[in-house]
Amino acid sequence: MTGLITTSTDGQTSVPAPVLEIADLRVSFPSEAGTVEAVRGLSYAVSAGEVLGIVGESGSGKSVSALAIMGLLPDRARVEGSIRFGGRELAGLGDKALTDIRGSGIAMVFQDPLSALTPVYTVGSQIAEAIRAHHTDTSRAAAADRAVDLLKLVGIPNPAVRAKSFPHEFSGGMRQRVMIAMAIANDPDVILADEPTTALDVTIQAQILEVFHTAQEATGAAIVMITHDLGVVAGFADRVMVMYAGRAVETGTVEDAFYRSRMPYTLGLLGALPRPDLETREPLTPVEGNPPSLVGLPPGCPFAPRCPLKIDVCETVEPPLAPTAVPGHQTACHRSGFLEDGDLKAGDVFPVPAALPPALAGVPREQRPVVLEVTDLVRTYPLTTGSIFRRTIGEVRAVDGISFDVREGETLGLVGESGCGKTTTINEIMSLATPSAGTIKVLGQETGSLDRKQRRKIRRQLGLVFQDPNASLDPRLPIGDILGEGMKAYGVPVAERRSRVSELLTLVGLGPEHVNRYPAEFSGGQRQRIGIARALSLEPRLVVLDEPVSALDVSIRAGVVNLLEDLRARLGLSYVFVAHDLSVVRHIADRVAVMYLGRIVELGTVADVFDAPAHPYTQALLSAVPVPDPRQERARKRILLEGDLPSPSEVPTGCRFRSRCPLYATLLEDHQARCRDDDPVLTPQGPDHTAACHWPEARTVF
Amino acid sequence: MTEDVGVSRGRLVLRRFRRRRIALFGLVAIVFLVLFAFLGPSLSKWNYSQKDYNAFLQPPSAQHWFGTTQIGADVYAQTLRGLQKSLVIGFLTAIISTGLAAIVGAAAGYYGGWTDRVLMWFVDLLLVLPSFLIIAILSPTFQGKTWLLFVVLLAGFSWMITARIVRGLTLSLKEREFVRAAEFMGVSSRTILFRHLLPNMSSILIIDATINVGGAILAETGLSYFGFGVQPPDVSLGTLIADGTKSALTYPWLFVFCGGLLILTVLAVSLVGDGLRDAVDPNSESSRL
Numbered sequence: 001m002t003g004l005i006t007t008s009t010d011g012q013t014s015v016p017a018p019v020l021e022i023a024d025l026r027v028s029f030p031s032e033a034g035t036v037e038a039v040r041g042l043s044y045a046v047s048a049g050e051v052l053g054i055v056g057e058s059g060s061g062k063s064v065s066a067l068a069i070m071g072l073l074p075d076r077a078r079v080e081g082s083i084r085f086g087g088r089e090l091a092g093l094g095d096k097a098l099t100d101i102r103g104s105g106i107a108m109v110f111q112d113p114l115s116a117l118t119p120v121y122t123v124g125s126q127i128a129e130a131i132r133a134h135h136t137d138t139s140r141a142a143a144a145d146r147a148v149d150l151l152k153l154v155g156i157p158n159p160a161v162r163a164k165s166f167p168h169e170f171s172g173g174m175r176q177r178v179m180i181a182m183a184i185a186n187d188p189d190v191i192l193a194d195e196p197t198t199a200l201d202v203t204i205q206a207q208i209l210e211v212f213h214t215a216q217e218a219t220g221a222a223i224v225m226i227t228h229d230l231g232v233v234a235g236f237a238d239r240v241m242v243m244y245a246g247r248a249v250e251t252g253t254v255e256d257a258f259y260r261s262r263m264p265y266t267l268g269l270l271g272a273l274p275r276p277d278l279e280t281r282e283p284l285t286p287v288e289g290n291p292p293s294l295v296g297l298p299p300g301c302p303f304a305p306r307c308p309l310k311i312d313v314c315e316t317v318e319p320p321l322a323p324t325a326v327p328g329h330q331t332a333c334h335r336s337g338f339l340e341d342g343d344l345k346a347g348d349v350f351p352v353p354a355a356l357p358p359a360l361a362g363v364p365r366e367q368r369p370v371v372l373e374v375t376d377l378v379r380t381y382p383l384t385t386g387s388i389f390r391r392t393i394g395e396v397r398a399v400d401g402i403s404f405d406v407r408e409g410e411t412l413g414l415v416g417e418s419g420c421g422k423t424t425t426i427n428e429i430m431s432l433a434t435p436s437a438g439t440i441k442v443l444g445q446e447t448g449s450l451d452r453k454q455r456r457k458i459r460r461q462l463g464l465v466f467q468d469p470n471a472s473l474d475p476r477l478p479i480g481d482i483l484g485e486g487m488k489a490y491g492v493p494v495a496e497r498r499s500r501v502s503e504l505l506t507l508v509g510l511g512p513e514h515v516n517r518y519p520a521e522f523s524g525g526q527r528q529r530i531g532i533a534r535a536l537s538l539e540p541r542l543v544v545l546d547e548p549v550s551a552l553d554v555s556i557r558a559g560v561v562n563l564l565e566d567l568r569a570r571l572g573l574s575y576v577f578v579a580h581d582l583s584v585v586r587h588i589a590d591r592v593a594v595m596y597l598g599r600i601v602e603l604g605t606v607a608d609v610f611d612a613p614a615h616p617y618t619q620a621l622l623s624a625v626p627v628p629d630p631r632q633e634r635a636r637k638r639i640l641l642e643g644d645l646p647s648p649s650e651v652p653t654g655c656r657f658r659s660r661c662p663l664y665a666t667l668l669e670d671h672q673a674r675c676r677d678d679d680p681v682l683t684p685q686g687p688d689h690t691a692a693c694h695w696p697e698a699r700t701v702f
Numbered sequence: 703m704t705e706d707v708g709v710s711r712g713r714l715v716l717r718r719f720r721r722r723r724i725a726l727f728g729l730v731a732i733v734f735l736v737l738f739a740f741l742g743p744s745l746s747k748w749n750y751s752q753k754d755y756n757a758f759l760q761p762p763s764a765q766h767w768f769g770t771t772q773i774g775a776d777v778y779a780q781t782l783r784g785l786q787k788s789l790v791i792g793f794l795t796a797i798i799s800t801g802l803a804a805i806v807g808a809a810a811g812y813y814g815g816w817t818d819r820v821l822m823w824f825v826d827l828l829l830v831l832p833s834f835l836i837i838a839i840l841s842p843t844f845q846g847k848t849w850l851l852f853v854v855l856l857a858g859f860s861w862m863i864t865a866r867i868v869r870g871l872t873l874s875l876k877e878r879e880f881v882r883a884a885e886f887m888g889v890s891s892r893t894i895l896f897r898h899l900l901p902n903m904s905s906i907l908i909i910d911a912t913i914n915v916g917g918a919i920l921a922e923t924g925l926s927y928f929g930f931g932v933q934p935p936d937v938s939l940g941t942l943i944a945d946g947t948k949s950a951l952t953y954p955w956l957f958v959f960c961g962g963l964l965i966l967t968v969l970a971v972s973l974v975g976d977g978l979r980d981a982v983d984p985n986s987e988s989s990r991l
Contacts, residue, residue, distance in 0.1 A: 032717065459886070471878055474898050474902070476902055486888065489888045489893070534883065538887065
């Protein structure tokens, strides 16, 4: 990555005076259960031109601390400590005084750009309003001109026209660019970015991070980047602060934190991350347990209950943030000396679970039975107009002729940007309906030809795990009823049902004693385990996993991924694993299908597709995935895609990736003509590797 | 993510409800009124149909606590009898109308298509019918028959708005993943309706039923006032008020007790309804600490 002002790691840097200095910040909220201590003594400083990455899981206090700086917390919150901005104390200032600083001194970029923009004004006028709020002497016309300049700076094509558009006419990535334009409108000294790329696809995330670089170059501002994604931090930040239970537990340069981590929690986070660039079949190292509740925290280190290195003192004294041997690198751990002496890594600290060999490891793929076969599947939705007399004016081809098969004991990863047709595909499979065109065969039976009874029989063979464990479990039913529901529908007798429920709970690492509890009494990771148990309740042969880990925190994710791998080996299951997190796909899948605008553009074994992607889209997608390794991440060259996914109702002629293809732009005119006129089909690139490109060229992107 | 694992939703709602003093007052008032209506008559030696020919139009005294009417009936006994009737009609109507609304609304929302269209047409039709007039016209036909018919009529004209709300809720609930999970597991739609959809709307339904009680009592008294509701010799608060208005200024005891109890009842029910709504709504400010 370019354009970074890097602090050298020897600690001899002449650090300029910090623009923002937080000292002993404490934030607490009253709640039904007691006082929630969301931030418990947080101190940090950032200087101009520096990027500080704040990493932590949900509930670690990272967003609350940012809102406290902006003075945007509700009145119920109690904020203590010092917030100094350019030598001026902000804590205790009234709303009026803070308004002057918000936007012009400190600007904020939020996670959800749709709710951060007012839907009834054009984006240009919203940016102009932000300018005029702080420079009342600026004329309307001048502010509007400046808004167009800013939109151009953040890479919005055709800025003069787009300034007159409304927020709903922009895609998520474009809206986030607008938010950044608004944030830098008044040349702030500090930009607080709260999970600015979390809601976006990886390809768009790469674009937005690039825009942040541009914005920083233009303003020279300090950036505080709050994220849960260690990969983003590895490439983007100069310094990292890891937060846990409302406190900083480790701070230092990126290299300190990634290569010389002296705090078990940071090590655990790094070990729990699957690597998109390495072929590893070993289980991830999960951090057992859950983050603590911030109500009535017991004395001692809050991480102690999950820490494999804990000693007696950890349970009684909470360690302060103390310097290590490297200047500027601080950790809050009683055992950091021990970690230092041994230079221990995640695998040395956390117990690595033993992996079971897959049930059919020895059997070659061709000899295994086919569990799911999808041939030329098409799903169209009519585009209608009129409210009383509906007229069909066209159709959207959400899935447009895809073919793949899944054999027993294997995992197929289905990846692509949002809107590419992944979800439609699995809905078609799960609903066992007759597709618009093409066939779906489950265990050799074609879904279109099934009668009611057969369909019921086939339905048992399919399990589905949803993305959001909060939404997928009925909050009004106890766990036993949730797990027993499917069996009840199939008339399994009560006694058998009960014993099966206990068995399922044990299988997913919970206890049979949980059977009478309600979903609300479980943590996110546990709920997802219950969701998996429910999918397995009817002993299916094929389980469809719809983004099963993307709603979970990193340290929890590893445990669930390990569980899924373990279950596949033990029960001989086949998985269809839908995800936008390519690192997890690399870890768990055997084969991977890359989808773009309703088509599969590349299909092959994980090793082939990840190490030698042939389709330019796959290359761009993989190149956008951040690698949690600072040295490697900074040395990589990104293939940035232009623009967003086109609407499925306006598919380009010929190759549908043509409008964004980086390769197309470099082709000769007569070669381009082929892309324009011919729709490419999947052609073999290797023994089990196909790609739909006229000019495929394998490249390494990691 | 919810941090306070262990505190169930029911207990949380109860805790928040208890924090609302005024709602708590409403609840106490309702309990008191019900006890008063059903146990009160046994305290007095007079029955609501008995007449004391030695006391016509007497003001409240030790003998007749609320005084007597023109024909010597005991106002205390009559008022309590009227309160009984009004409360029973109010609660029954509310339960029937909310139940009907829940089933029709959920079925329309969940099944969609023609079921939805037909049910919603029916709802719209009932909404445009002038319910007061229809009950007034029908009332002679059930003269002398059971007052339960009257309850059915009242309920039949008060469920439509709730049914539309329930339909809307169902439309959003049925997209939730736990409903889809049940569908993919082959659970029947009726089971989904009664096991997943309705229980997840129960808080709204309870609030709606509570608020409906007040509305039903008012509708009943209104109709009875004009002579279309409860028929003599039975009495309700409405008929008592109708009888008492002519002498409200000259012989106030004929009017004040039944009118006052009506106001108290409806007010108490509304306060409880408001309190419940705030306690269930996590965004409501008034129930916060």
